[in-house]
Amino acid sequence: xxxxxxxxxxxxxxxxxxxxVTVKYPFEKDPVPKDFRGNVVFDPPKCIGCMICVNxxxxxxxxxxxxxxxxxxxxxxxHNDRCIHCAQCVDSCPTKTYHMDGEFETAVLNRxxxxxxxx
Amino acid sequence: MEFKVALGPQHPALHEPISLRMTxxxxxxxDADLKLGYNHRGIEKLAESRxxxxxxxxxxxxxxxxxxxxxxxxxQGVEKLMELVPAxxxxxxxTLICELERVHSHLLWLGVAGQEAGFESFFMYTWRDREVVMxxxxxxxxxxxxxxxxxxxxVRRDIDELQKKKILDTLGLLKTRTEYYLNIGASEPTFANRxxxxxxxxxxxxxxxxxxxxxxxxxxxxxxxxxxxxYAVYDEIPxxxxxxxxxxxxxxxxxxxxxxxxxxxxIEFLLKNLPEGPxxxxxxxxxxxxxVYSRYEAPRGENVHYIKSNGSDKPERLKVRAPTxxxxxxxxxxxxxxxxxxxxxxxxxxxxxxxxxERLVQLDNPxxxxxxxxSFSQLRAMANDRYKKINFKKKDSAWPF
Amino acid sequence: xxxxxxxxxxxxxxxxxxxxxxxxxxxxFDRKLYARMQNRIGPLHTGRSGILQPVADIIKLFAKEDxxxxxxxxxxxxxxxxxxxxxxxxxALYLPVWHYSEAPxxxxxxxxxxxxxxxxxLPTLIFFLAGWHSTNFFSAIGGVRVLTMxxxxxxxxxxxxxxxxxxxxxxxxxxxxxxxxxxPLLMLVNIIGxxxxxxALQAKLERVPFDIPHAETxxxxxxFTEYSGKKLAFFxxxxxxxxxxxxxxIAAVFMGGFPGGLLxxxxxxxxxxxxxxxxxxxMRAALSRIRIDQMINFSWRWLAPLxxxxxxxxxxxxxxxx
Numbered sequence: 029x030x031x032x033x034x035x036x037x038x039x040x041x042x043x044x045x046x047x048x049v050t051v052k053y054p055f056e057k058d059p060v061p062k063d064f065r066g067n068v069v070f071d072p073p074k075c076i077g078c079m080i081c082v083n084x085x086x087x088x089x090x091x092x093x094x095x096x097x098x099x100x101x102x103x104x105x106x107h108n109d110r111c112i113h114c115a116q117c118v119d120s121c122p123t124k125t126y127h128m129d130g131e132f133e134t135a136v137l138n139r140x141x142x143x144x145x146x147x
Numbered sequence: 148m149e150f151k152v153a154l155g156p157q158h159p160a161l162h163e164p165i166s167l168r169m170t171x172x173x174x175x176x177x178d179a180d181l182k183l184g185y186n187h188r189g190i191e192k193l194a195e196s197r198x199x200x201x202x203x204x205x206x207x208x209x210x211x212x213x214x215x216x217x218x219x220x221x222x223q224g225v226e227k228l229m230e231l232v233p234a235x236x237x238x239x240x241x242t243l244i245c246e247l248e249r250v251h252s253h254l255l256w257l258g259v260a261g262q263e264a265g266f267e268s269f270f271m272y273t274w275r276d277r278e279v280v281m282x283x284x285x286x287x288x289x290x291x292x293x294x295x296x297x298x299x300x301x302v303r304r305d306i307d308e309l310q311k312k313k314i315l316d317t318l319g320l321l322k323t324r325t326e327y328y329l330n331i332g333a334s335e336p337t338f339a340n341r342x343x344x345x346x347x348x349x350x351x352x353x354x355x356x357x358x359x360x361x362x363x364x365x366x367x368x369x370x371x372x373x374x375x376x377x378y379a380v381y382d383e384i385p386x387x388x389x390x391x392x393x394x395x396x397x398x399x400x401x402x403x404x405x406x407x408x409x410x411x412x413x414i415e416f417l418l419k420n421l422p423e424g425p426x427x428x429x430x431x432x433x434x435x436x437x438x439v440y441s442r443y444e445a446p447r448g449e450n451v452h453y454i455k456s457n458g459s460d461k462p463e464r465l466k467v468r469a470p471t472x473x474x475x476x477x478x479x480x481x482x483x484x485x486x487x488x489x490x491x492x493x494x495x496x497x498x499x500x501x502x503x504x505e506r507l508v509q510l511d512n513p514x515x516x517x518x519x520x521x522s523f524s525q526l527r528a529m530a531n532d533r534y535k536k537i538n539f540k541k542k543d544s545a546w547p548f
Numbered sequence: 549x550x551x552x553x554x555x556x557x558x559x560x561x562x563x564x565x566x567x568x569x570x571x572x573x574x575x576x577f578d579r580k581l582y583a584r585m586q587n588r589i590g591p592l593h594t595g596r597s598g599i600l601q602p603v604a605d606i607i608k609l610f611a612k613e614d615x616x617x618x619x620x621x622x623x624x625x626x627x628x629x630x631x632x633x634x635x636x637x638x639x640a641l642y643l644p645v646w647h648y649s650e651a652p653x654x655x656x657x658x659x660x661x662x663x664x665x666x667x668x669x670l671p672t673l674i675f676f677l678a679g680w681h682s683t684n685f686f687s688a689i690g691g692v693r694v695l696t697m698x699x700x701x702x703x704x705x706x707x708x709x710x711x712x713x714x715x716x717x718x719x720x721x722x723x724x725x726x727x728x729x730x731x732p733l734l735m736l737v738n739i740i741g742x743x744x745x746x747x748a749l750q751a752k753l754e755r756v757p758f759d760i761p762h763a764e765t766x767x768x769x770x771x772f773t774e775y776s777g778k779k780l781a782f783f784x785x786x787x788x789x790x791x792x793x794x795x796x797x798i799a800a801v802f803m804g805g806f807p808g809g810l811l812x813x814x815x816x817x818x819x820x821x822x823x824x825x826x827x828x829x830x831m832r833a834a835l836s837r838i839r840i841d842q843m844i845n846f847s848w849r850w851l852a853p854l855x856x857x858x859x860x861x862x863x864x865x866x867x868x869x870x
Contacts, residue, residue: 031334031336031339032334032335032336033335033336033337034335035330035331035334035335036268036269036331036335039272040268049275061285061286061289063288063289063304064285064289064290065289065290065295083198084198084200084201085201086197086200086201086202086203086204086205087204112204112208112293113290114204114293114295115289115295115303116200116201116203116204116295119298119303120200128289
């Protein structure tokens with residue numbers, strides 16, 4: 029291929045009159061895709077307490093605790109500071125108790141706020 | 148006058164910690180050495196204490212750029228251990244993600260080459276167009292970096308007609324842009340003269356030093372796991388192995404751009420011939436006792452996982468050989484007798500992924516420079532000693548750093 | 549009144565205050581243009597479309613911790629940034645932006661072209677000293693590269709500046725400018741020299757493709773590796789002001805200067821310097837950094853012979869005219 033000095037210049041000058049491609053992020057947000065893996069959401073009534081999610085979670089972020097002695101009722105504690113958003117729990121659950129939402133701005137100042145309880 | 152100097156572990160040219168020890172004579176490098184072990188994460192040990200399913204996500208996190216390579220390599224190994232035949236549609240989708248990842252990784256590399264050579268506009272433009280691939284990956288897998296698409300017996304998500312159409316539509320754009328960058332890279336005199344003739348690695352030397360990936364192929368050796376030992380559905384796909392004969396950094400750039408163009412063809416073929424049917428089959432949880440050696444052609448070269456199972460749901464041993472590790476010996480040979488100005492380019496030309504390759508840590512005494520070897524029992528005694536000394540009542544005393 | 553005008557000249561326009569304001573504006577212009585060429589936005593939030601960003605950067609640097617290396621020569625290390633800033637600010641006084649009188653004054657006399665050129669060369673030497681006195685490996689390599697490059701671009705630049713002076717038959721910038729104001733067509737004769745001077749100015753400013761002395765990916769910060777805080781702020785300001793003064797020098801010598809007294813002169817000054825800065829920015833965006841040996845090769849194989857050719861053309865034209 030031949031050597032041409034300044035071959036990039038036309039492209040550069042053309043873009044002087046074009047809108048920048050940068051998204052002004054905190055002010056404008058791009059939509060997340062349909063199947064985005066955001067935060068884990070738990071639906072307590074559906075849970076049967078099989079503990080597959082607890083065993084499969086690679087980050088050990090899920091605790092399932094039996095609430096009442098007599099009834100089959102469970103609560104879930106999600107340690108969102110450990111969660112790696114892989115959605116394995118969604119795949120593993122036999123009763124479709126889990127789903128992922130589209131939230132991605134999960135930063136907080138105190139990690140204890142990331143401990144979420146679903147009753 | 149010769150003097151010794153260390154580049155790194157913190158240096159703007161290095162995105163990850165590694166130390167390059169140079170013996171310089173003016174601007175010319177007379178001797179080079181590497182020191183690794185700044186970012187050892189203990190992944191192999193951690194893998195032994197986790198189930199096969201949990202390790203899917205652990206192996207994915209070995210690397211950020213070629214996350215899918217490590218995960219697929221591991222998944223294929225475990226599938227062989229399970230004697231499981233994955234679903235055909237799942238294999239097609241898996242191969243599709245492999246190629247999309249190769250596209251994003253090579254576009255990333257082009258940008259990095261521009262940045263290391265001080266060609267910032269080139270860097271900005273290639274990375275802008277890389278976002279197109281990242282968006283596709285985000286769209287079909289649900290995340291930009293860690294796709295988490297693999298599972299034993301196939302993939303975790305199907306792709307629908309709309310996604311298929313969108314990918315096919317964007318391929319044209321990517322193809323024209325890639326050809327444009329090839330033209331720019333080879334025609335812009337300041338850039339092409341920085342790349343041409345730099346970091347020579349002859350064919351014989353490349354083979355002798357066990358180089359892998361584009362580094363090897365740029366020295367004229369058509370070696371590609373996808374062709375030599377086909378995994379997934381690569382035996383059904385027509386494609387060519389890109390090579391170059393110039394044996395320098397420009398050759399490595401050309402190989403990568405050619406591979407990009409091949410990848411677009413592969414993606415098109417895969418989408419047009421996507422078979423119907425289920426995308427995954429059910430996999431057993433326990434794996435019987437066996438061992439397996441899994442190979443995968445990552446964007447950076449041949450990636451190898453060795454997995455040994457003992458009949459439980461956890462692996463007994465997982466050994467990872469990232470492609471960067473295989474290229475270090477060749478890097479040292481390439482650096483010798485080069486200029487200081489070429490260090491970042493030569494080093495970037497192997498597309499180093501330093502933290503992926505860290506499998507060992509060596510502790511030297513900083514004062515005397517001595518290193519010592521500890522046996523496992525000694526190490527354990529040291530750990531116990533240290534544990535006993537910790538005052539748990541004091542806040543933050545368990546992790547003093 | 550006789551004292552007031554020089555005082556205004558030194559302190560307000562085109563002296564210190566104007567220079568500080570205008571050089572930060574030029575940096576913003578350069579950065580914004582560079583970003584837009586790369587399809588980015590560039591500075592955005594500080595002031596209207598980020599116009600105050602360079603000022604904010606400098607204020608931030610002034611507030612940062614100022615570290616002097618233990619092994620460095622403390623006095624030289626601290627004095628060099630101030631010296632170099634003072635030198636380029638002095639150089640700015642020789643730009644013919646506000647000269648009413650024909651009579652020679654302290655800032656306009658026969659030979660001020662050479663003085664201005666000399667003052668613009670001094671920062672290069674100071675960069676070398678700064679690198680050398682930092683006692684850091686990267687700084688030392690940067691300093692040596694500064695000097696090596698200096699031998700590459702300085703002579704072509706001087707030769708390029710010489711040819712319009714020869715054609716105008718004067719060593720006084722004001723008279724050179726006036727000569728081309730009266731006969732604008734003769735500016736076209738110096739077109740080769742103009743481009744050589746712009747390229748050499750790019751090298752003097754150490755910007756891509758000639759940012760070899762402080763090539764970030766190779767030798768970290770080059771001669772500025774050990775500098776931080778206020779001292780680094782001085783060096784950054786120095787770069788901006790040098791860009792304005794260099795662009796002003798080329799505009800005055802090659803493009804007919806800044807005629808029309810105070811306000812029209814100011815308008816011409818801004819217009820012409822911005823045009824040259826646009827050229828410098830386009831060059832920065834379109835090219836990649838070259839190696840030091842390639843730079844020396846380039847300047848002696850292309851720049852210097854072309855500058856000599858330009859001189860020959862000028863001499864022939866001058867002979868035809870007479």
